[in-house]
Amino acid sequence: MVxxxxxxxxxxxxxxxxxxxxxxxxxxxHRGDIFGFLGPNGAGKxxxxxxxxxxxxxxxxxxxxxxxxxxxxxxEILGRIGNIIEKPDFYKYLSAETNLSIFARMxxxxxxxxxxxxxxxxxxxxxxxxxxxxxxxxxxxxxxxIAQTLLSDPELxxxxxxxxxxxxQGIIDIRNLITRLKVEKGKTIILSSHQLQEVEMxxxxxxxxxxxxxxxxxxxATLLNSQKWVVRMQTNNNERLVELLQDHFQxxxxxxxxxxxxxxxxxxxxxxQVIRSCSDLDIDIYQVESKKQLEDYxxxxxxxxxx
Amino acid sequence: MNPFKxxxxxxxxxxxxxxxxxxxxxxxxLVGVIVFALKADGLSFISFVTASFEQTLTFEGNxxxxxLVAFIVLQMLVIHVPLLIALITGDLIxxxxxxxxxxxxxxxxxxxxxxxxxxxxxxxxxxxxxVIWLGILALGxxxxxxxxxxxxxxxSDGLVIIPDYDITWRYIGAFGVAFLALNTVAxxxxxxxxxxxxxxxxxxxxxxxxxxxxxxxxxxxSIFDTIRPYLFTTHMASWRSFFxxxxxxxxxxxxxxxxxxxxxxxxxxxxxxxxxxxxxx
Numbered sequence: 400m401v402x403x404x405x406x407x408x409x410x411x412x413x414x415x416x417x418x419x420x421x422x423x424x425x426x427x428x429h430r431g432d433i434f435g436f437l438g439p440n441g442a443g444k445x446x447x448x449x450x451x452x453x454x455x456x457x458x459x460x461x462x463x464x465x466x467x468x469x470x471x472x473x474x475e476i477l478g479r480i481g482n483i484i485e486k487p488d489f490y491k492y493l494s495a496e497t498n499l500s501i502f503a504r505m506x507x508x509x510x511x512x513x514x515x516x517x518x519x520x521x522x523x524x525x526x527x528x529x530x531x532x533x534x535x536x537x538x539x540x541x542x543x544x545i546a547q548t549l550l551s552d553p554e555l556x557x558x559x560x561x562x563x564x565x566x567x568q569g570i571i572d573i574r575n576l577i578t579r580l581k582v583e584k585g586k587t588i589i590l591s592s593h594q595l596q597e598v599e600m601x602x603x604x605x606x607x608x609x610x611x612x613x614x615x616x617x618x619x620a621t622l623l624n625s626q627k628w629v630v631r632m633q634t635n636n637n638e639r640l641v642e643l644l645q646d647h648f649q650x651x652x653x654x655x656x657x658x659x660x661x662x663x664x665x666x667x668x669x670x671x672q673v674i675r676s677c678s679d680l681d682i683d684i685y686q687v688e689s690k691k692q693l694e695d696y697x698x699x700x701x702x703x704x705x706x
Numbered sequence: 707m708n709p710f711k712x713x714x715x716x717x718x719x720x721x722x723x724x725x726x727x728x729x730x731x732x733x734x735x736l737v738g739v740i741v742f743a744l745k746a747d748g749l750s751f752i753s754f755v756t757a758s759f760e761q762t763l764t765f766e767g768n769x770x771x772x773x774l775v776a777f778i779v780l781q782m783l784v785i786h787v788p789l790l791i792a793l794i795t796g797d798l799i800x801x802x803x804x805x806x807x808x809x810x811x812x813x814x815x816x817x818x819x820x821x822x823x824x825x826x827x828x829x830x831x832x833x834x835x836x837v838i839w840l841g842i843l844a845l846g847x848x849x850x851x852x853x854x855x856x857x858x859x860x861x862s863d864g865l866v867i868i869p870d871y872d873i874t875w876r877y878i879g880a881f882g883v884a885f886l887a888l889n890t891v892a893x894x895x896x897x898x899x900x901x902x903x904x905x906x907x908x909x910x911x912x913x914x915x916x917x918x919x920x921x922x923x924x925x926x927x928s929i930f931d932t933i934r935p936y937l938f939t940t941h942m943a944s945w946r947s948f949f950x951x952x953x954x955x956x957x958x959x960x961x962x963x964x965x966x967x968x969x970x971x972x973x974x975x976x977x978x979x980x981x982x983x984x985x986x987x
Contacts, residue, residue, distance in 0.1 A: 415986075452813045454985040478815035488806025492722050501718065504711040505814040547810070 403430045405555060405587055406451070411460035413446055420446045421457070422611040428555075428589060428604070433581050435598035435605030435619065436559075436591035439701055443611040444591045445485065448559050452482055464555065478507040481553040483561055487544025491533035495524055495543050498532060499550060506551040518546040522576060538569035545576055549584075556580060559591045570594065577601055599693035609701045622696065627664040629695040633686040634677065637661050643676055660686070709820060716828030720794060729790030729836055733783065737843040740779050744770065745851055756858075772849030773857040773873050777949065779844040784884055784945065788891040788916055789909075791836060795829040796895035796908035799980070803903040809985055818981050822900070826973065829892045837885040845877065859949045866951050876953075880945035883958065886965045887942040891916065893969045894938075897976035903987050935960075938968040 406428035413421040421443045428434045438444045449455040451462055453473045462469040464476045489498045496515060503510035519525045522542040532540065541561055548556050558577070562570045578601055580586045592598050598605060599619065606616040615622060634640050637654055640661050644652040652663040665673065670689045677684055720726050744751065748770045756769075799822075802808040811821060857868040868876065891912060898908035919939035922930050934940055944961035947954050 415984075449985065454809060454812055456982065456984060474815050474817055477813055480813070482810075482813050484809050484813070486806065488810065490719060490722070490805070490807060492724070493719075497718070497722075501715045502810070502814060504715055505811075505816050507815040551815075 405430050407463045409461050412458045414458050420611055424613050426606040426613050426616045430587055432604050433588045433602045435602030438608035442608045444608055479553050480555045481548025482557040483544040484559045487540055489532045494529050494531055496528040502547055503550055518549045522546045537564050555587045557589045595693045595697055607700050615700055628667050630665055631660040631662045631688040633660045635683040639682055712824040713827045716824045720832055726794055733840055737779055741847045768855040771855030772852045775848030775852050776844040791833055791888050791892050792895040792909045792912040794832055795892040796899050796912055797905040798825045798896055799899035800902040800908050801905045822980050829896050830889050833889050833892045841881045876948040880948040883945040890938045890965045890968050893972040897972040900976045900980045941965055
């Protein structure tokens with residue numbers, strides 16, 4: 400199936416004084432993607448997102464959304480995007496409904512009151528619509544932020560750290576909302592998050608940005624499977640296990656005092672062999688974690704880049 | 707997008723802010739205090755002013771009338787109203803920046819120029835509201851409590867007496883120029899607001915500029931003679947010229963042009979800067 404590209408960022412550069420925040424970022428987002436946008440703090444994620452939304456003017460490079468250039472067609476492009484950058488800040492002295500009315504009046508097509516009620520209902524805030532935002536919890540403000548992004552029925556939704564500061568239930572609520580946006584409304588979503596597990600659970604494609612550069616981009620599943628798995632094993636004789644790995648598999652195992660586990664990188668199909676060898680050598684295995692996780696992959700990629 | 711919709715948005719925000727009523731409340735209290743004081747002991751105040759003329763002139767009729775009270779009120783308050791204006795207009799951009807709403811505002815399908823223009827228009831509407839309220843209170847309370855009569859004004863050239871029938875148009879003109887002067891302050895504070903990410907900075911900066919320019923304007927030092935006519939603060943009291951006889955049309959026109967030129971300058975600077983500003987906060 401040919402995927403249509405709705406976001407194309409190429410050779411994006413941005414300097415703040417002498418600090419080079421972006422050093423040639425490239426990536427593409429396809430229609431229908433939930434696109435994970437990952438990177439350590441200060442990697443350039445927010446700067447890239449702000450450039451995409453016209454909040455920051457890049458020094459060089461090109462950003463095309465819906466096959467239009469953000470420099471020349473900003474107003475038209477923004478009419479097709481909903482966003483939450485960092486945290487959704489609203490006019491605290493106004494009610495949720497009045498806040499949304501303000502943004503509805505700024506849309507490039509008429510948005511009826513019914514639509515405002517509909518999006519408030521979608522995020523579960525309809526009954527609290529008359530309350531001033533200053534009385535809202537952080538989670539409610541995040542949900543109101545998502546309601547605001549849906550007002551003009553955008554094709555693309557950009558969410559920058561939408562779960563920051565939320566309690567576990569709030570995180571689950573927002574995660575469910577994002578999944579519903581994709582499943583029920585068919586939206587394309589760009590999601591930046593520090594919650595790597597969350598991105599792993601809901602994103603189908605991703606880019607990892609580090610030190611102002613995109614270091615890897617592609618399908619989440621493919622990227623994870625293309626790399627060696629990180630295995631953690633806890634046994635009754637961890638020293639022996641380290642020796643076994645070294646002698647039979649030529650793998651360097653690292654013992655972690657805190658978790659009392661041996662960690663090593665290995666090809667997926669070698670994991671059963673290690674387990675069999677342990678059994679042959681009477682090494683009792685208490686625990687094996689052999690799933691390749693995004694967190695491991697993320698650390699591996701960003702650390703490689705730092706070396 | 708209909709540009710008036712965004713002006714309406716800005717007006718909704720101004721109206722919903724409690725601080726917007728601070729200016730209206732302060733003017734109401736101040737005018738009330740002045741009217742009360744003049745009602746209680748206004749004749750002493752008048753005789754103090756007219757004492758130097760009493761050997762050569764005789765004053766008959768209702769000297770302490772509503773027209774004089776309105777003039778006194780205007781004279782006392784127009785100096786202080788800029789602070790009340792700057793309190794609102796200096797917050798229009800920087801307040802959004804501090805609150806974080808500027809990010810959301812500038813990612814809507816509307817150009818930055820339109821956002822800024824809407825704020826300028828809403829700021830001018832608020833300034834007009836303050837001036838109209840000041841006018842209603844000064845003339846309304848003045849005429850209500852003291853009746854009407856000829857207006858006696860003490861200028862640097864001497865005493866000017868303006869007949870009652872010749873006053874209304876002068877007040878309309880005076881309030882018009884007062885609006886223009888206060889709108890220059892509003893424009894300055896909105897322009898400064900574009901450069902700041904907190905509300906206090908532009909308000910303090912606006913008042914500092916007014917104080918600095920006023921000091922330069924009043925210092926009798928020849929080095930400032932060339933720039934004095936071009937400072938907007940020099941023309942902030944030009945509304946008084948409407949109460950001179952003969953009416954100095956050329957002088958007033960010059961003041962109007964200087965004030966408009968300042969506003970245009972502040973607009974241009976802020977539009978250029980705001981359109982290039984990186985929103986990083």
